[in-house]
Amino acid sequence: QSVLTQPPSVSGAPGQRVTISCTGSSSNIGAGYDVHWYQQFPGTAPKLLIYGNSNRPSGVPDRFSGSKSGTSVSLAIIGLQAEDEADYYCQSYDNSLTAYVFGTGTRVTVL
């Protein structure tokens, strides 16, 4: 069972902005731990998209933006493109489980 909750799906037309929330608790996100985001296309391995709440690895387009404010965390895709259709997962650390935890995952659909 995932301890980080994400909406099952979000959708938008090309060029629109979509956001994905990641909700945790006082033992993970609320404890101040960083949140990271991964992108996964069907049948392929996950790829690091955002690390340390808001940092993009080299090669990740700047239309992907991560933010964290208190216990509120989100990933925004600004200017949605057809190739962004994929699953997205948040990840953090939980001190009560002494474990790394993933979100439930969000499927992004481009209309």
Next chain:
Amino acid sequence: EMKVLESGGGLVQPGGSLTLSCVASGFTFSDYAMSWVRQAPGNGLEWVSILHNDAATSYYADSVKGRYTISRDNSKNTLYLQMKSLRAEDTAVYYCAKFWGSEHYNYHMDVWGKGTTVTVSS
């Protein structure tokens, strides 16, 4: 280019054992913590285990604790996952991933393998 490549997956009967391997290249393997993450068919990602670069400090998800053992051979740039008492619910694609970060509680996985499939079925 940093890479990791898993192997060792296959079909195993319930109660059986299997050992996965992950060979790393393109980075100094002994400097980094390494992890296993799995994904059951149609499900999300589940962190399984981490082994720090000292090869002594390890942690496991509750779902595999006592049944799985993570280890590494820094001289061979290889990470292992020994799985025992396998159950149907252990069926998944198992990914090897390199951990990176300033503190262990802020670690993220920046290099992933393509995964190896484990199927537990009679």
